[in-house]
Amino acid sequence: MIKIFIPSQIANNYTNGIHELNAKGDKLDQVITSLDEQYPGIKSALSEGFACALENEIVHDWFDEELDNVRSVRFIPAIEGG
Amino acid sequence: MSSVRTEELNKPSQKTKEEGNKFKVIGTRPVRPDGMDKVTGKANFGADIVLNGMLYGAIHRSPHAHALIKKIDISKALKLKGVKSIITHSDLASLKPTDKNANVNFFDLARNVLAKDKVLYDGHAIAAVAAISQTIANKAAKLIEVEYKILKPVMDIKTAEKKSSPIIDKNIFTEGLSEPNKKPSNTAKKVEFLLGDPEKTLKEADIVLDRKYSTQTVHQGYIEPHACAASYTKDNQATIWCSSQGAFMVRAYTAKLCGLETSKIKVIPAEIGGGFGGKTTIYLEPLAVKLSQKTGRPVKIVMNRTEVMRATGPTSGGTAHVKLGTDKKGNFIAGLIELKYEAGAFAGSPVGLGCMTAFAPYNLKHVKCTGWDILVNRPKAAAYRAPGAPVAAFAVESAIDEIASILQMDPIELRLKNCATEGTTAPYGVTFDKIGHKECLEAGLNSSQYHKKLKPYQGRGVASGFWFNIGGNSSAEIMINEDGNVTVATGNPDIGGSRASMAMMAAETLGIGMENVKPIVADTESIPYSDLTGGSRVTFATGKAVIEAATDLIAEMCRRAAKFWKVDPAQVEWKNGTAICIERTDIEPMSMKQIAKIAFKTGGAISGKANINVKKGAGPGFGVHICDVEVDPETGRVTVLRYTAIQDVGKAIHPSYVEGQLQGGAAQGIGWALNEEYVYNEHGNLMNTGFLDYRIPVASDLPMIETILVEVPNTGHPFGVRGVGETPIVPPLAAVANAVSNAIDKRMTDLPLNPIKILSEIG
Numbered sequence: 001m002i003k004i005f006i007p008s009q010i011a012n013n014y015t016n017g018i019h020e021l022n023a024k025g026d027k028l029d030q031v032i033t034s035l036d037e038q039y040p041g042i043k044s045a046l047s048e049g050f051a052c053a054l055e056n057e058i059v060h061d062w063f064d065e066e067l068d069n070v071r072s073v074r075f076i077p078a079i080e081g082g
Numbered sequence: 083m084s085s086v087r088t089e090e091l092n093k094p095s096q097k098t099k100e101e102g103n104k105f106k107v108i109g110t111r112p113v114r115p116d117g118m119d120k121v122t123g124k125a126n127f128g129a130d131i132v133l134n135g136m137l138y139g140a141i142h143r144s145p146h147a148h149a150l151i152k153k154i155d156i157s158k159a160l161k162l163k164g165v166k167s168i169i170t171h172s173d174l175a176s177l178k179p180t181d182k183n184a185n186v187n188f189f190d191l192a193r194n195v196l197a198k199d200k201v202l203y204d205g206h207a208i209a210a211v212a213a214i215s216q217t218i219a220n221k222a223a224k225l226i227e228v229e230y231k232i233l234k235p236v237m238d239i240k241t242a243e244k245k246s247s248p249i250i251d252k253n254i255f256t257e258g259l260s261e262p263n264k265k266p267s268n269t270a271k272k273v274e275f276l277l278g279d280p281e282k283t284l285k286e287a288d289i290v291l292d293r294k295y296s297t298q299t300v301h302q303g304y305i306e307p308h309a310c311a312a313s314y315t316k317d318n319q320a321t322i323w324c325s326s327q328g329a330f331m332v333r334a335y336t337a338k339l340c341g342l343e344t345s346k347i348k349v350i351p352a353e354i355g356g357g358f359g360g361k362t363t364i365y366l367e368p369l370a371v372k373l374s375q376k377t378g379r380p381v382k383i384v385m386n387r388t389e390v391m392r393a394t395g396p397t398s399g400g401t402a403h404v405k406l407g408t409d410k411k412g413n414f415i416a417g418l419i420e421l422k423y424e425a426g427a428f429a430g431s432p433v434g435l436g437c438m439t440a441f442a443p444y445n446l447k448h449v450k451c452t453g454w455d456i457l458v459n460r461p462k463a464a465a466y467r468a469p470g471a472p473v474a475a476f477a478v479e480s481a482i483d484e485i486a487s488i489l490q491m492d493p494i495e496l497r498l499k500n501c502a503t504e505g506t507t508a509p510y511g512v513t514f515d516k517i518g519h520k521e522c523l524e525a526g527l528n529s530s531q532y533h534k535k536l537k538p539y540q541g542r543g544v545a546s547g548f549w550f551n552i553g554g555n556s557s558a559e560i561m562i563n564e565d566g567n568v569t570v571a572t573g574n575p576d577i578g579g580s581r582a583s584m585a586m587m588a589a590e591t592l593g594i595g596m597e598n599v600k601p602i603v604a605d606t607e608s609i610p611y612s613d614l615t616g617g618s619r620v621t622f623a624t625g626k627a628v629i630e631a632a633t634d635l636i637a638e639m640c641r642r643a644a645k646f647w648k649v650d651p652a653q654v655e656w657k658n659g660t661a662i663c664i665e666r667t668d669i670e671p672m673s674m675k676q677i678a679k680i681a682f683k684t685g686g687a688i689s690g691k692a693n694i695n696v697k698k699g700a701g702p703g704f705g706v707h708i709c710d711v712e713v714d715p716e717t718g719r720v721t722v723l724r725y726t727a728i729q730d731v732g733k734a735i736h737p738s739y740v741e742g743q744l745q746g747g748a749a750q751g752i753g754w755a756l757n758e759e760y761v762y763n764e765h766g767n768l769m770n771t772g773f774l775d776y777r778i779p780v781a782s783d784l785p786m787i788e789t790i791l792v793e794v795p796n797t798g799h800p801f802g803v804r805g806v807g808e809t810p811i812v813p814p815l816a817a818v819a820n821a822v823s824n825a826i827d828k829r830m831t832d833l834p835l836n837p838i839k840i841l842s843e844i845g
Binding site: 050053057 | 115257259261272273276302358360362435438460465467501510511513514549554616699808
């Protein structure tokens with residue numbers, strides 16, 4: 001089971017304000033697809049403008065990243081720069 | 083870890099190879115490929131473009147900070163001899179509030195480049211003119227008559243938050259609240275990052291530093307104003323010449339605002355005279371394209387300095403409320419920060435990034451960062467180096483300095499005690515790999531500046547800074563020319579010396595000299611898509627693309643040599659810039675020059691390419707700055723006596739340019755701390771629209787900025803590169819403020835630290 005942390009604006013719109021969710025899967029898109037079955041629309045919402053922190057990496061344009069040894073996935077605003 | 087030290091900038095190291103450098107090209111200091119053209123004035127910037135039959139553009143701008151547009155009358159302007167066309171917002175593509183993606187809200191962008199029904203800041207563009215001369219265009223712009231209903235301007239965060247204040251944008255409903263806001267608001271968004279239980283833990287702290295800080299709107303201060311030329315031809319194709327931080331960004335944004343398919347636009351990047359994030363968006367390009375479309379002639383538009391200051395992206399002023407709790411030994415146990423950033427007239431300040439960076443340099447288990455994005459009647463905030471981070475760092479690093487003072491601890495030792503290291507989880511959720519914050523602090527502790535004694539009214543300030551660094555989409559192609567030299571093409575405008583770093587990484591990979599490599603910045607039809615130059619990503623991500631393209635080229639060269647030698651390709655290897663046939667001593671190695679000669683016989687021209695999205699591996703950057711100042715107690719003037727910028731740069735490809743990034747960031751941050759601020763009158767008109775009144779530091783204001791490059795290699799890059807451009811602007815605000823506070827023994831919490839504020843504190 002992997003812990004999924006989502007930002008307030010997503011939580012408020014899709015999960016009744018719950019920020020910390022649990023899901024199963026070997027790859028990131030599987031995990032988020034399973035979340036989408038519970039909370040319809042959340043996958044699409046997280047696909048635009050959010051990167052995700054997988055333990056020691058921030059992944060932009062997330063897709064089918066392997067989740068071996070990943071205990072938590074934290075969605076964060078996509079990082080830009082100057 | 084290794085370190086390269088530059089004690090004095092007037093004596094930069096001219097060594098061709100740094101001590102301990104295991105590379106042949108990387109780590110050396112060759113002359114930059116674009117340097118000669120730039121210092122002799124031959125380089126073409128946006129304003130230098132001249133096209134046959136070209137018209138000149140000018141823009142009519144609002145004199146009001148907040149007003150409804152009741153009527154725009156262009157009749158007098160159109161009658162002026164030489165005027166060819168005038169456009170307003172209605173000439174742009176029709177967009178809806180939902181026309182947005184992860185990076186940009188196109189509905190807002192269109193209303194920013196030409197106001198729709200309301201002007202939202204002093205200088206907001208309303209109409210654009212094309213005429214046969216600049217003089218006529220300027221005159222016509224003045225003849226445009228606009229009837230307004232003037233509204234009360236909302237100029238600061240405090241006013242914006244009042245329920246009685248006018249609403250700037252009725253499309254804005256606060257996002258991120260647990261209870262959705264049913265009424266429009268000037269607060270666009272709330273963001274929050276939480277780790278542990280900071281509120282409860284704070285109650286257990288022996289010392290709680292509770293302090294509020296504020297900063298003002300500042301501009302990136304790039305020397306080259308925005309400029310572009312566009313030509314729209316009868317086959318419905320547009321070509322744009324402009325200086326920007328991303329030709330593909332200009333193409334995508336302009337296409338959307340002009341209602342064109344992306345592929346109908348070609349963007350040719352001009353040289354860029356500074357961007358610092360401010361050229362990661364567009365202002366003029368859709369206007370030039372539309373005017374060219376209407377007139378059938380090329381149109382060039384160049385902003386003057388006043389237009390740049392009034393209407394292009396400053397970065398947010400903001401407020402910060404910090405609560406930092408420690409035990410008696412100085413161990414940080416909980417940190418809370420509430421940030422409120424000005425977004426300008428459209429939503430989208432970098433407050434989220436401020437929250438994510440605020441406590442990132444430290445090992446804290448209990449953190450809460452709350453951010454508010456707030457609309458005010460000022461220009462839309464644009465990115466500025468490490469967007470959002472400097473204001474947050476100013477607050478946190480000032481609080482740490484004050485705690486060090488309370489505990490009577492050395493401020494670097496206090497930071498060392500608490501600094502993030504490998505395995506620390508940052509408040510935004512990432513657990514760090516090998517990072518160099520500790521090494522930077524140790525370098526600071528051992529620096530010569532840190533041990534110099536100070537006199538009365540002199541003070542020393544220290545501050546740390548953090549930036550994530552990013553990767554992203556990059557493309558590179560390397561072609562062997564007929565003479566055996568290579569051309570390296572990438573899709574990233576060269577802002578900070580990327581031509582040199584790309585050429586050096588290609589040369590190192592290929593095993594040839596830098597002089598055999600010509601780097602070019604390709605237009606949008608000559609190279610696949612590349613994300614813009616920003617976020618300290620190019621040397622890291624585009625560098626990776628160049629290395630992969632060079633590796634691809636090597637594989638092809640080995641195949642060609644094998645074909646020529648009539649041997650199995652598996653028998654051919656690449657070594658020291660030559661193809662060699664292993665196990666066959668009778669075959670002489672083949673150089674790139676020789677391979678170029680056999681290219682046509684063995685299959686045609688030879689090139690290597692890589693189109694990649696570097697999703698991860700960008701090693702975070704940490705820096706530590708030390709600032710010594712002297713305060714004149716009679717005038718309140720602050721003189722920066724000495725300044726050292728220390729940073730973990732992973733591996734410096736070209737140390738001189740890396741040092742330049744650190745020096746530039748320090749200089750901009752010193753200006754932000756001491757002098758720079760947007761000054762508005764009571765009507766919301768910007769009063770300091772030029773560099774005489776908006777005072778960025780000049781050479782005579784600053785000492786030589788000393789640099790110490792700490793090299794903790796990034797395991798996510800073949801050569802160990804970390805991005806370096808953003809981090810250096812994060813520590814200076816606090817480093818300067820801490821130095822001034824220590825010099826006068828009064829805590830300075832409101833930037834800029836101009837003489838008036840200092841004298842009022844001294845009393």
